[in-house]
Structure formats: structure tokens, C-alpha cells
Amino acid sequence: MSVDFELTARQRKLKYDVREFAREVLRPAAERADALRDAQEAFVAMKPVFEQVYAMGLATCFFPKRYGGGGASNVDMMIITEELCAVDAGFPTIILVNGLALMPLTWFGTEQQCEKWIGTATNCATMDYLGGWVVSERGGTANFDHPDPSAGIQLIAHHDRANGEYVLNGEKHWPCNAGGWDLRGADTNLCIVRTDRTKGGRDGLSAILVERGTAGIEYEVIDKIGLRTCQNVTMVFRDVRVPEENLFAEGDGDIVLNRNFTWSGPIASIAAVGVARGAYEFALKWAKTYTGGGSSPIINHQAVGNLLAEVAAKIEAGRYLCWKAAHYMDKYDSEGHALGAMNKMFCADVMQNVVFDCMRIVGVNALDRKFGMEKYYREAVVFPLYDAGNLGMQRRKAWGVMADPGFTPDLFADCAPFAFKKSMEGYGVLTESPHEARGHQRSRTR
Structure with a gap:
């Protein structure tokens, strides 16, 4: 083996x-x-x-x-x-x-x-x-692959062929690094834009690189409860002119988005493991020295010992799933969309519980800022929500791959290749209102 x-x-x-x-x-x-x-x-x-x-x-x-x-x-x-x-x-x-x-x-x-x-x-x-990764929008990004051109990504890039430029108008919300150290822009911002206003998310999106100092962009910093040492901003684009040679993946912006979040999935996952490990190391040291007013350290109590064992097991499991996903990405050049998504949602969700369990071990002192435990909690809250949120995008990505006729449950155990296709997108996207859906259902049953 x-x-x-x-x-x-x-x-x-x-x-x-x-x-x-x-x-x-x-x-x-x-x-x-x-x-x-x-x-x-x-x-x-x-x-x-x-x-x-x-x-x-x-x-x-x-x-x-x-x-x-x-x-x-x-x-x-x-x-x-x-x-x-x-x-x-x-x-x-x-x-x-x-x-x-x-x-x-x-x-x-x-x-x-x-x-x-x-x-x-x-x-x-x-x-x-x-460098900035500029994807999310104020109205939400989960439905980026929606077939309706008025849904999903709405940062519009109009091609001004006469001047050899694209003109960008719209907003982005939550991009990291994008404002730069001085709020005059990152050195390079990669933006997912809509280049065709007549097509849905599978065909109407592209990627474009926007250089620092490009006129027409405003930045407003978002004040977050966690991950405060990195920057997130809201960006407003007003007639922002970008050279047409900065465009790439025309009509395939959806694939860029999916593959990029596949590459980052294991990294975000191991980040969650790291936060959980930091909390676990603190809780383990605490349990070995703190008596809680008793005659011996609390690690000698069954409830504490059992909980620490569960915490340690979850961290080990999360770490090795990350290593497995990373190995697969190395073997197939980041083409592991379902595995990356499963890795991200498992670690982000589980590690949030791990951090809370560590706080239970420390007790009410975990709320005291001087001990540092509350910071782990604030950071753990972030992981299910960022990097293609688990509920909105990551589960949908895995779902789309698993629904493909070629997918088998042995795929990742066998470490077999399986390329992501546009046909795997769109699962879970509502293309009609609930009222319209009920009306169509009634007409089908008559």
C-alpha cells in the first residue's frame, strides 16, 4: 500500500x-x-x-x-x-x-x-x-452560475473596441487585500466580471486583471469581528477603464471561480485545523494546570479527559483529510472540485465545534480577553462563511460533481482523475420563484 x-x-x-x-x-x-x-x-x-x-x-x-x-x-x-x-x-x-x-x-x-x-x-x-481576489458582490454570489443574465455576477465589463478597453461598472463586496496597504488598490486585483449581458453564468462571465492606481474605483474597509489582521473591502467601480489585453478566460469566468475555490479549499480547511489546534493546545495546557478549586488538575476528571480526546481526534481527522485533498490537487493540478469542497465544509464546520469544546474546558475564563481563547472563537466563526461559503457554494459544488454519471464513490479512494465540467454547475439554483414552481407543479398534475 x-x-x-x-x-x-x-x-x-x-x-x-x-x-x-x-x-x-x-x-x-x-x-x-x-x-x-x-x-x-x-x-x-x-x-x-x-x-x-x-x-x-x-x-x-x-x-x-x-x-x-x-x-x-x-x-x-x-x-x-x-x-x-x-x-x-x-x-x-x-x-x-x-x-x-x-x-x-x-x-x-x-x-x-x-x-x-x-x-x-x-x-x-x-x-x-x-494581489486581490475580487468575486463576491453585495447582493450575493452563490448563484453566480444562474442561467438568468440579471442574476449572479453583476460587475459589468463593456467592451469598448474602438479604444481597446473594457469599461467596468458595479460593486464588489468582501474581496480580501483588494484595497491595498494604503486604500489605493492592491498591486493586482483579479475581478470576475460579466462580459456578456445576454448570457447566463455559464457563458457570460470572464476574468480581468485591474492594476493598482486604475481610476474610478472606491474602497471602503469592512470592520469584521474575526480575522482582523487581513483586509476586506467594498469596491465601487464607476467607468473603470482596463486594457483589453488584461482579460482572460472569456466566457469561462465560472470555471475560473470554481477552480480557484477548489485550489484554496484545502488551504482554508487546514487554516481551520490550525485555529482548532491553537485552541486545543491552550485547553490541554490549561487542563493540566488548572484545578477549578479542586485538589488536582481538571484533566483528571472524566468529563474533561473524554472531551479532550474527542477534540484531539477531530483535529487529527481534519488534518489528514486536508493532506489527502492537497495530495490529490498536486497530482491533478487542482482538479479536485468535489474533494476540495468536502474538505472545506467538513473542516470548517467541525473545527468550529472543536473550538467551542475547548472553551467549555477552560470555562468562563475563556471569555476573558487576556487569555486569548475568545480570539480563537471569533476566528472559528469565519470558516464556514468565507472562501465560497459552505452552505451557499461548497456543498453545491460537491453535489454537482456527484450527480455526474461518471462519478463513483470509489473515485477519491482510488485517486482517479475526474475533470470538472460546466454541466456540473447550477445544481440548487432556483430559476423560477416558489410561486411559479407551485403553479407549474399543479399544471403537471392535472
């Missing part, structure tokens, strides 16, 4: 090097930033740490070596992300979104686009390069 969960010597060194950085450098900076009341100030406070991460190669490690990246595997990303997120989950999100902003070029862009945009990201002299 070829299954092997043992890390290589290089990966073990990577793990402990990143752990040391996380505890010695990231932790104090994140604690100071998280306490700041202004959301943008909290983000900017992390810039010196980001510059150190860039210098270490972690901020661009996922890009191919031929474009100046580190060529790290998805499994390597699991190791890096877990260690960072065990200390702070917001900061690694900045790094992840750099990948979301430019990795799609390696799947759908031209060689010239890859060399220009990724090459710029990996050779930033100031070591503070930010």
Missing part, C-alpha cells in the same frame, strides 16, 4: 521553521493588531511581518519556479498554513489571496500574462506585493 503520512526531512524542517516564526514574530504583532479598533490600521500593522514573510519566500511560494515562485506543493502549503493559523488566522489569509489573485493565470492565462503578472509579484523590490 503506497499511502505514507510521514513528512520528509525538508517538510519537517519547514514545519518547525514556520512554527518558530509564527510564535516569535507573528504572535506579538497579531496580538497588537487585533486589539486596534480601526480595521485598516490593524491590517497595515501587519505589513512589516508580511515583508519578512515575502523575504522568506512564503508569500510567493505557491507560484511556479519558472515565473520566480517557490514551486511549493499543495502539501507544503498545508504545513505552512497550519503553523501560521495556530497563532493567527487573518495574516495567512493575506498570503492565500495572493495565490487566488494570480494562480488562475497558470490554468487559463497566456504565457505572456503569466510572465508579466506573476513575474512582477515574485520580483517585488519592496517585498509588499498584494
Whole structure:
């Protein structure tokens, strides 16, 4: 049997090097930033740490070596992300979104686009390069693949052929990194736009790269309860002109969106594992030293011991599902849509419960900010909601793959390839109102 969960010597060194950085450098900076009341100030406070991460190669490690990246595997990303997120989950999100902003070029862009945009990201002299992944909209994004052109993505990109430009109008809500360190924009924002107003989400969407300093965009920072060390904004586009050569994946923006969230799924999942592990490490240490007014540490009580055992088991299970999904992504170049989705929704949902169980072990002191447990709780709340929310998009993606005639329950156990197709989209999308649906049902039964 070829299954092997043992890390290589290089990966073990990577793990402990990143752990040391996380505890010695990231932790104090994140604690100071998280306490700041202004959301943008909290983000900017992390810039010196980001510059150190860039210098270490972690901020661009996922890009191919031929474009100046580190060529790290998805499994390597699991190791890096877990260690960072065990200390702070917001900061690694900045790094992840750099990948979301430019990795799609390696799947759908031209060689010239890859060399220009990724090459710029990996050779930033100031070591503070930010990419933004601009998808979500104020009205919601879950129905991005709806057949009605008036539903789903509504950031419109009109092709001004005479001037060789696309003109963008609309809003985006929640994109990370997109405002940049100074709210004048990220270095590159990858936007999913509607390029054809006569077609639905399967054919009318495309991807376009918007450079920092492009006129006509306003940014407003969102004040979040968790992941305060990364930035989320609302963007308003008013007659924003972008060169037509910045467009790619024309008519396939839906596939870009699906594949990108498939790539990030295991990373978001291991981030959830990292937060849960941080809470577990705190609770375990607490249980071994805190007596609760009794004569011995509370770990000697059956209720506490049993709960800690359950917590540890869930963390181990989550971690190895992440490693499995990452291995599959490495083997098939991020074409693991159902597995990535199952990984994301399982870890995000389960780890939220794990963190709460750790708080139960600590007791009412978990609510005291000086102990740090409440931060794990605030961050755990985020995971089922972000990175293609579990309820709105991830479950639908897995559903669409499983409904395909070629899918079998042995697919992932056998590690067999299974490409994602447009026919797998649209499951769960309502194309008529409940009132219309009831009327059609009555007419069919007459």
C-alpha cells in the first residue's frame, strides 16, 4: 500500500521553521493588531511581518519556479498554513489571496500574462506585493452560475473596441487585500466580471486583471469581528477603464471561480485545523494546570479527559483529510472540485465545534480577553462563511460533481482523475420563484 503520512526531512524542517516564526514574530504583532479598533490600521500593522514573510519566500511560494515562485506543493502549503493559523488566522489569509489573485493565470492565462503578472509579484523590490481576489458582490454570489443574465455576477465589463478597453461598472463586496496597504488598490486585483449581458453564468462571465492606481474605483474597509489582521473591502467601480489585453478566460469566468475555490479549499480547511489546534493546545495546557478549586488538575476528571480526546481526534481527522485533498490537487493540478469542497465544509464546520469544546474546558475564563481563547472563537466563526461559503457554494459544488454519471464513490479512494465540467454547475439554483414552481407543479398534475 503506497499511502505514507510521514513528512520528509525538508517538510519537517519547514514545519518547525514556520512554527518558530509564527510564535516569535507573528504572535506579538497579531496580538497588537487585533486589539486596534480601526480595521485598516490593524491590517497595515501587519505589513512589516508580511515583508519578512515575502523575504522568506512564503508569500510567493505557491507560484511556479519558472515565473520566480517557490514551486511549493499543495502539501507544503498545508504545513505552512497550519503553523501560521495556530497563532493567527487573518495574516495567512493575506498570503492565500495572493495565490487566488494570480494562480488562475497558470490554468487559463497566456504565457505572456503569466510572465508579466506573476513575474512582477515574485520580483517585488519592496517585498509588499498584494494581489486581490475580487468575486463576491453585495447582493450575493452563490448563484453566480444562474442561467438568468440579471442574476449572479453583476460587475459589468463593456467592451469598448474602438479604444481597446473594457469599461467596468458595479460593486464588489468582501474581496480580501483588494484595497491595498494604503486604500489605493492592491498591486493586482483579479475581478470576475460579466462580459456578456445576454448570457447566463455559464457563458457570460470572464476574468480581468485591474492594476493598482486604475481610476474610478472606491474602497471602503469592512470592520469584521474575526480575522482582523487581513483586509476586506467594498469596491465601487464607476467607468473603470482596463486594457483589453488584461482579460482572460472569456466566457469561462465560472470555471475560473470554481477552480480557484477548489485550489484554496484545502488551504482554508487546514487554516481551520490550525485555529482548532491553537485552541486545543491552550485547553490541554490549561487542563493540566488548572484545578477549578479542586485538589488536582481538571484533566483528571472524566468529563474533561473524554472531551479532550474527542477534540484531539477531530483535529487529527481534519488534518489528514486536508493532506489527502492537497495530495490529490498536486497530482491533478487542482482538479479536485468535489474533494476540495468536502474538505472545506467538513473542516470548517467541525473545527468550529472543536473550538467551542475547548472553551467549555477552560470555562468562563475563556471569555476573558487576556487569555486569548475568545480570539480563537471569533476566528472559528469565519470558516464556514468565507472562501465560497459552505452552505451557499461548497456543498453545491460537491453535489454537482456527484450527480455526474461518471462519478463513483470509489473515485477519491482510488485517486482517479475526474475533470470538472460546466454541466456540473447550477445544481440548487432556483430559476423560477416558489410561486411559479407551485403553479407549474399543479399544471403537471392535472
